[in-house]
Amino acid sequence: MRLRAQNLWALCLLVLVVLNGCATYSDNMREARQDLQAGQPDAAATSINKQLEVDQNTDLPGALDGDKGLLLLERGTLLQAAGDPKGSARDFMIADQRLDWLDMSSTAADTMANWLYSGSSANYRAPAYERLILNTLNMVNFMLMRDFSGARVEARRFTIMESYFLDDDEGPAMPGVLALGNYLAGVSYEAGRDWNGAARYYARAWRFGMRDPVFRTQLVDLMRATGYKPVEDDASLQELHVQAQLMGSLRLAEYRATHIDGVVVVIVQNGMVPYKEAVRLPIGLALTYASNNRRYMSDDDYRQANEVAVSGALKWLNFPMLTWNGLPGLGEPDVSIGGSRLDPIGSADIGREVEVGWARISGPLIASALTRMVARAIAGTASREIARAASDSQGSAAASAIGILAQLAVEGTMTALDKPDTRSWTTLPAEIRVFRIKSEPGRSVFSASVRGRTDQRTVDIAEQNLTIVNFSRYR
């Protein structure tokens, strides 16, 4: 009998070791993150290919279930950094067709909790900022290939998602992403000679915070050339419109000569966004978060969660939190053409907006996780009562072992089973800067230095259109 109890102990420990030993998404991405930090996006893509269970960057997984859609986003980012916009665009487009997103407005708390703890078995659901950045980065891909029609398709896809999230009141959390996406959409329309479309997108970029004086001059000139009148109820935009009217009309040919022909738009992607790691959130802190998000938790669930916390049966909640551990700090990119340094006309602090975006949805997620935990803790308590009854009647070592198992069901196994979902788009840049310069048509060398590492591009500058350059290798 004693031997049987020992076996049960061993079984418990084995179960816990196995459950705790399962690597999370963030764990699996560590190698790719390190390769990218080392300036080796090709090696990072190879690491992703192993997870996608394919041999080459051109291969696609058979199905896009579980993590696969997200892994395609990661590989697309790495291929863009490695200078393969065609491969990157393909991965982004496929992921875009299949990617669901995290909709907090119409989702029940138990469904959210299931997403949170279902690990890689459930399809990944992207938060709002990731959906918008996907189309933004794909605009860059198409413009790098000089396929401005394709870039405008991405711009329109961006707009659909933007209106969806703005309707859902998520827009204010990501002004940088919205400004950048609208600005690049404006560039793609400008390159396709759709001046009114360009003015509409640029006006939105201005509205969401892109306020550089050089950009202001360009937008006023575009309003003068097109007669565009902002539809947005935004005082600063109306001010630009008044300025354009006072200055009088401008011929489109003059606008083109000044702002399009021989102009280069340089995009520099720098740093890496915070990723998620599983942490043990003290139960008291979790309750505080939940109390601010009571919409996602019934009164009964909240009361029971408090009781469980006070009883000391549970001390923490396994939850995914953002971390910058092991990531490089943001460098100050030094961009130049022919030795002349350029100043940015805009930037998006993606890392900050990832934090803000996660903070906005983590409260409801904690509330739903607590609800789930309470239901399971109550089930665990019932098991403990059964074990106590068995012990009273048998007084045996076996009953003690059952008691141990029941206790673990509450304090250990449940925690081990609750592996929080640490999935997120980890290879995104923490910051994207935009530079714009008019140059002599012909071949020029652009360089971007980030923390002492310099990347160079030899660029054929178009005489009668915009030229796009991207730097995202060195983070």
Next chain:
Amino acid sequence: MKKWMFVAAALAVGCGEPQYVRDTEEPNLDEYTMSLRLDRKDLDRLYVENADKMFASNIVKQWERDAATGKAPVVAIFPMRNETSEHIDSQLDALLSKIETDLVNQSAADVVSHENQPDLIAEVKRQQSEAYDPSRLAEYGRQLGAQYFVTGKVYDSAERIDDERRVQYFMFMQVIEVATGAIKFQNEAALSKGLIK
């Protein structure tokens, strides 16, 4: 040993693994809706509706009368503009050849082969919006020696609610007189595709 191999092969076939097929093996292959993008069946539907109207239009009858007097007009085909939120440029390019074939076979016009004008077509695609500016049209017309352009655009109204999507496609087809920029024929056809749960 042979028996073991047979069982293994039978199991492999019976596992429900995806397999490649052609339309002769799976007659309904073209009937399935695989995505929200326009497929050949969609394009055929949109095109046929527009083309039927165009070939019955007054301008095509005018071309027949002109041809009868020995003055068959020269007609060029411009790329159709993709103003949708889906990547359907390659499908629209495929449609160009179809329009060209039908114009050659069903109208009295002399048709400029778009494959012989790759640089100009590429330029038109790059500067799509401006290409439809009347002054630009005259310039392109001179380069091609064309009196008329057949062209069009596809645009959409796309919506997403939760995980459901709907894309309503509209295809315009136009015949434009190069000298004046006047639209001599225009028709619109529509269809919708969706992802519903």
